[in-house]
Amino acid sequence: MGASCASFYANVVLHKWEHTFVLIPPWKQYILFYRRYLDDICILWGGSQDELRQFFCYINSTTNFLQFTHTVDPHELHYLDITLYKDYTQNVFHLHFESAHPLYQKRGIIKGQLIRASRICSTQEEFELEVETLQALFLERGYPLELFRTLAGEVSSLRNSLYPPILGKGSEALINSASNTLVHHTNSFAYTYSSNSKEMEEIIMHHWPVLALFEELKDFIPPKPSFVRKRGANFKEIFERKHDSKKKVKQPRLGTHRCGSCAQCHAISNESSLYIPSRNFRVHPTGFYTCATKGVVYLGLCTTCQSFYVGKTERELRKRIYEHLYDMAKKKETNAFFKHSLSCPGLNIKFTVLEQVELDARGGDWESTLGYRELLWQLRLDAGRSPGLNGTISIKPVLKLRRARL
Ligand SMILES: [Zn+2]
Ligand SMILES: [Zn+2]
Structure with a gap:
């Protein structure tokens, strides 16, 4: 078979040959399986050994240009470059009956x-x-x-x-x-197997005849329900799922949140980040705060005109907010927001936490640190200059902190 066209000719010739001499009665009934690759033929013989011998004599007599050799083996079969074995895969490694499987x-x-x-x-x-x-x-x-x-x-x-x-x-x-x-499972009740499966199936079986009472349904439902049980979660999956579910717990959004139970909640900014256009500055919160968070530097922003005020409080933020709102209501002239309200008719102040200063365990110079952080924010946002509402910025906190640390 040297020439490139040789395989083509071989196929044509052998196709004609097999349909003329082999795949015909009486031999056809013994041939359970027949495959040919060029001139290599694989046959599963369903007849006796004698009949097989006759068959070989016969096919060798059909042509004088083909000579067939053959091998017979009930257990293995060499065909082309592979060996087919009788399936010995069934072995003693089945699940042991003592296993806890259902x-x-x-x-x-x-x-x-x-x-x-x-x-x-x-x-x-x-x-x-x-x-x-x-x-x-x-x-x-x-x-x-x-x-x-x-x-x-x-x-x-x-x-x-x-x-x-x-x-x-x-x-x-x-x-x-x-x-x-064959049972068609298209209308089967498919469910995940669990320890309650038996009871569930019994209940369904018990009440099944009730469905047949409905005129509209009786042509569609089989006389008996069939069940398809899907495998339940194994230990590995149960543990992984638990592990995953922890991961999927929604992390609360960073920023300042309404506590939901105080009169000052309405004054908390709902935005996840606040933008101060005049300073081209966006506040990116780094913690989770509420109206009840203590020891914070906060920003009060007029959402109407973007004026802002930077302040601090050692107490809960809502207490400081209450004071601001009280002072405004009382038209207290020292209050920055009241002063602003005189020039901003649509005044609408919303508060947000810029930073929390955690009280350290030893007490230490917490108040001074808070004052210092407030000053830094005031400087960063240039809160003394319009539209900042802080007026003059004092550097006293720096001196105070320095003193506290000496
Ligand atoms: Zn609140
Ligand atoms: Zn305003």
């Missing part, structure tokens, strides 16, 4: 193996032999003989309908008839 799973393992045996064994004798082998394997793994025999009987009785051999005489007819009797 019984239905263990039954499923046995039944699965029996169905597999029924499908791959073309003759009844082979099937019975296979069942015996399986029985020994399962007994060795602690399965009760009674259970195995019950399931073997069940599969055997369905061998001509639901579980016909894949290959074998008349298998096509069997397969066709099987597909008619």
Whole structure:
């Protein structure tokens, strides 16, 4: 087969040859499986050894330009550059019966193996032999003989309908008839298996006849419900899910929040970040604050004209807000917001925390530090210059802090 066209010619010739001499009666009935690659042919023979010998004599007599050699082996088959083995994958490594798995799973393992045996064994004798082998394997793994025999009987009785051999005489007819009797699970109740499954199914079974009483439904519902159980979460998944759910807990948004239970909540800015256009400065909060947070440097921003005031309080922010609102109501001239209200008719002040100064355990110079941080914010935002409302900025806090630290 040296020339590039040789394979093409070989295919044409052998195609003609196989359809003229091989895939015809009486041989066709013995050929369970037939595949050819160029001039290499793989056949699963369903007849006797004698018939096979006759077949070889016959095909070698069909042409004088082809000479066939053959190998016969009931266990393995060399074809092209691969070797096919009879399936020895069934072994003693099945789940042990003592395992804590639910019984239905263990039954499923046995039944699965029996169905597999029924499908791959073309003759009844082979099937019975296979069942015996399986029985020994399962007994060795602690399965009760009674259970195995019950399931073997069940599969055997369905061998001509639901579980016909894949290959074998008349298998096509069997397969066709099987597909008619197969249970269709499209209307099954699919759910995740749990320890309550048995009770759930019993309740559904118990009340099933009630559905048949409905005229509109009775044509659509089967006489008995069928259930499809999905595997529940295993330990690994349960733990991972718990772990994940922790991750998914929504982190509260950083910034100043309304506490939801005080009279000053309305004066808290709802924005996650505040922008002061005159200073081209955006406040990015670094902590979670509420009206009740103590020891803060805060910003009071007039949302109408963007004027702002930077202040501090050692007490809860809401107490300081209350004082501001009180002073404004009392028209106290020393209050920066009241003064601003005289020139800003639509005045609307919203407060937000710029920074919290945590009280350190030793008490220390907390108040001085707070004053100092307030000063830094006032300088950073240039709060003494319009539209800043702080007026003159005193550097006293720096001196105070210095003194406190000396
Ligand atoms: Zn509040
Ligand atoms: Zn204003």
